[in-house]
Amino acid sequence: MKFVAEYRNPDRVRELAVEIARQATRRWVIMEICGGQTHAIMRHGLDQLLPENIELVHGPGCPVCVTPIELVDKAIRIASTQNVIFTSYGDMLRVPGSKEDLFSVRASGGDVRVVYSPLDAIAIARQNPAKEVVFFAIGFETTAPANAMALLQAWELGLNNFSMLVSQVRVPPAIHSILSHPENRVQGFLAAGHVCTVMGYWEYHPLAQKFKVPIVVTGFEPVDILNGILHCVSMLEKGQYQVANAYARTVSERGNVAAQEVIRRVFQESDRNWRGIGVIKNSGWSIKPEFAAYNAEARFEVGDIQSHDSEICIAGEILLGNKKPHQCAAFGVLCTPQNPLGATMVSSEGACAAYYQYRARTTGDPHG
Amino acid sequence: MDEPLNNPADWSCPLPIKQRDKVVIGHGSGGKMTHDLIRELFWKYLGNETISSGNDAAVIKDLAAVPANACLVISTDSHVVSPLFFPGGDIGRLAVCGTVNDLAMMGAQPRWLTAGFILEEGLELEILERILASMQKAAQEAGIKIIAGDTKVVQKGKGDGLYINTAGVGYALEGVDVSGDNAQPGDLVILSGEVGNHGIAVLSARGELGFEATVQSDVAPLNHLVSLLLSQCQGIHVMRDPTRGGLATALKEIANQSNACIMIEETKIPVMPAVASACELLGFDPLYVANEGKLIAIVHPEDGQKALEIMRSHPAAPNAQIIGEVKSEPARTVLLNTAIGTTRIVDMLSGELIPRIC
DSSP states (O other): OTTTGGGGOHHHHHHHHHHHHHHOOSOEEEEEEEHHHHHHHHHHTGGGGSOTTEEEEEEEEOHHHHSOHHHHHHHHHHHTSTTEEEEEOGGGGGOOOSSOOHHHHHHTTOEEEEOSSHHHHHHHHHHOTTSEEEEEEEESTTTHHHHHHHHHHHHHHTOSSEEEEEEEEOHHHHHHHHHHSTTOOOOEEEEEHHHHHHHOSGGGHHHHHHHTOOEEEEOSSHHHHHHHHHHHHHHHHHTOOOEEESOTTTOOSSOOHHHHHHHHHHEEEEEEEETTTEEEEEEEEEEOGGGGGGBHHHHTTOTTOOOOOOSSOOHHHHHTTSSOGGGSTTBTTTBOSSSOSSGGGTSTTOHHHHHHHHSOTTTSOTTO | OOSOOOOGGGOOOOOOOSOOSBOOGGGGSSSHHHHHHIIIIIHHHHOOTTGGGOOSSOOOOGGGGSOTTOEEEEEEEEEOOSSSEETTEEHHHHHHHHHHHHHHTTTOEEEEEEEEEEEETTOBHHHHHHHHHHHHHHHHHHTOEEEEEEEEEEOTTSSSSEEEEEEEEEEEOTTOOOOTTOOOTTOEEEEOSOOSHHHHHHHHHTTOSSSOOOOOOOOOOOHHHHHHHHHHOSOEEEEEOOOTTHHHHHHHHHHHHHTOEEEEEGGGSOOOHHHHHHHHHHTOOGGGSOOSSOOEEEEOHHHHHHHHHHHHHSTTOTTOEEEEEEESSSTTEEEEEOTTSOEEEEOOOOSOOOOOOO
């Protein structure tokens, strides 16, 4: 497949792996931020190609995983309300709330629909003027422009039966939070290529300077990921801490300015609660007051819902890079994709699901 | 009298409408409307001396055709695909091939089929007719006789147009021992062709993807291919059609049943470029996408090459490939050697195949 095959070229992959091993003289801990990268690393077994002194830890860049449990509970309450069509990306339907998930709501007769784009939710709202249509707008900077566009379209169309339950989060505050953690082990970052396609990487320079860590904008194919690791190792070995772009075929310094403009028009920065991690200051976006009519949280009076995560689940530790999935006592035993205790076991981008799918249950070793 | 009566010549008697173009509740009453529907539509395509006898059950008289010491093999399968028509097939073809293939995977020669229809009120009879014609054609292709049937009608909104259950009976000749628990260390794993076509064809026919794929479903009966294989090859240990859950799930089932390890090579697994592209866009792994006309054969190593040649000579499997082999350890595991020389576990599909968010 053109535009993919060249980035999975086995010879190129081997060359990069050899070069990483040649350059890495010390032990380095590198975090890939994005769950899509974690999934690719597991699917292609890329960590098996790295020397032992390079440790990859898996970051919080899984939108489904970090959506807080009380928001899932709010989604469940709204979806259970009479006369509501609740629309969501498919992944969110399996995420456990305190008691049940959105699939259970559907099984109990709720009208819960999987959509592939927020614009599908707008179309459903236009087709069903007598129903309240709610879209579960979750995600990082990647989903924000499309979600913002959907809201603007609803506003331009004068739709009064459409609203969004929003949990938009941002990567740079999460990196700040990880690096500020007293037990932080991460020495270098692979920034998420898709996020940077939208936002650029101008926001990352102050982080690299403040915490003295190299940050490399990295793609998602085997050659991209190893290339990102090589850049990162190279800077670590030289004691450099800049932001490098190893995904230049789609990412520029300023990013997609038009998309950022749309985000700014609809959303404002706000504190966000990250599932398993806690509240991170200014780490997300909320709907601006002038668009409050489209805010499902206000429209459905779900502000009273407060929820707590499973006490067994260590997803927070995993999302911060402090623990690996197989180091959790519940992993593969009490917690499986069929019966997940935390969202990291649900999403295809979640680290626990990636380990469960591609690795042995106990050691993390594919042969073990 | 304020208003004059109409001309009596224009008066009409409220007789039931004889000709309808849609299924109505009365079609499921068991009364005259049901009988008319069965005679005029179902028998037109599926009628034969057994099914058209009008009795409560089918009597199979040609048992003499079943060889001595053969054993009977029975399977049932319900079909609820939406939409009813998709590129390369429809629910009728699927309902026949699904059960035919389940029997064939046990080394059986499928002979007789029953079909139960659950029709939703409002289904257009023209659609039903096209599906019945498709079942007739698929049954002819497979060489199987439809010997009993049933029709029920549910209210509008209680069904998805049409559901079909088929049950099949066939026989396996003496000495045929094909079973999911039969994979032996050293056996070769042969796949009969490209994976993922059916799943992508159905998804694109749903119109939910925002793009159209030019992929045709592979839905087809595999019993002739299986008969040929079994007649010319001794060492067929396991056969399975990788339907829902795809190749990965079928291999994992076999590894579990046989308490063995199945090691496959990513580069050997054939995937059509259009399927590979659709999967890339949606975040699917083609190993988990459904097939309806492919089989996995696990074969004694001495017979592997011969089995491969037989498959490639048959129109149902021109692109067959040896994709891996069976090992003893680690038991109950499927391992995949990737194109870049690493190894990973292949597990069953958990839940529904869901497109990724970003």
